[in-house]
Amino acid sequence: QQQVKQSPQSLIVQKGGIPIINCAYENTAFDYFPWYQQFPGKGPALLIAIRPDVSEKKEGRFTISFNKSAKQFSLHIMDSQPGDSATYFCAASMYNQGGKLIFGQGTELSVKP
Amino acid sequence: GAVVSQHPSRVICKSGTSVKIECRSLDFQATTMFWYRQFPKKSLMLMATSNEGSKATYEQGVEKDKFLINHASLTLSTLTVTSAHPEDSSFYICSASGDREPYEQYFGPGTRLTVT
Numbered sequence: 001q002q003q004v005k006q007s008p009q010s011l012i013v014q015k016g017g018i019p020i021i022n023c024a025y026e027n028t029a030f031d032y033f034p035w036y037q038q039f040p041g042k043g044p045a046l047l048i049a050i051r052p053d054v055s056e057k058k059e060g061r062f063t064i065s066f067n068k069s070a071k072q073f074s075l076h077i078m079d080s081q082p083g084d085s086a087t088y089f090c091a092a093s094m095y096n097q098g099g100k101l102i103f104g105q106g107t108e109l110s111v112k113p
Numbered sequence: 114g115a116v117v118s119q120h121p122s123r124v125i126c127k128s129g130t131s132v133k134i135e136c137r138s139l140d141f142q143a144t145t146m147f148w149y150r151q152f153p154k155k156s157l158m159l160m161a162t163s164n165e166g167s168k169a170t171y172e173q174g175v176e177k178d179k180f181l182i183n184h185a186s187l188t189l190s191t192l193t194v195t196s197a198h199p200e201d202s203s204f205y206i207c208s209a210s211g212d213r214e215p216y217e218q219y220f221g222p223g224t225r226l227t228v229t
Contacts, residue, residue: 036220041204041225042222044206044220089157099216101218
């Protein structure tokens with residue numbers, strides 16, 4: 001019940017395309033859903049995050065869509081660029097567990113020029 | 114803002130020795146710090162959570178006597194891998210969160226440990 005399932009495992013898109021990465025969770029007590037971007041050999045960087053009282057959030061080219069009833073959320077990257085090629089992790093946490101993050105399995109994104 | 118540093122970025126040590134990794138929050142006070150381990154092409158595995166001035170809380174299966182965590186100040190946490198063995202070779206990453214936005218974790222750049 002603590003798991004966060006992420007798909008796909010890998011994704012290849014052309015420059016300008018809109019890659020979509022999906023995550024699903026079981027525990028309805030989760031109340032914070034961030035997305036992280038990680039380049040090889042580096043630590044993850046917080047991209048964007050959403051709370052369950054909001055169905056969509058945009059920051060620049062990144063958009064999170066959140067479906068509370070389906071217990072799913074997804075990341076869309078608009079006008080993707082080769083520089084967006086990285087591994088993306090979704091995560092979930094709950095306040096009463098001290099903000100401990102449960103990570104998805106990761107998606108390796110490759111944006112072809 | 115919200116910068117977290119780690120030192121060293123890479124370390125090679127001989128089997129049986131101990132190695133210390135430092136994690137610092139540079140521009141905020143980190144009330145909670147987390148230590149993760151990551152294998153190649155895998156997700157981050159939480160090892161332990163530490164609050165300043167308290168003992169760390171270890172995840173199930175993580176040996177607390179092998180991975181010593183200290184969080185002595187609001188800007189510094191250390192992870193010491195004791196009596197390291199080749200199977201401890203991994204990428205270790207810390208993260209920190211503060212009081213103002215306790216949910217938001219900011220990650221360090223990671224430390225690549227190789228045990229020979």
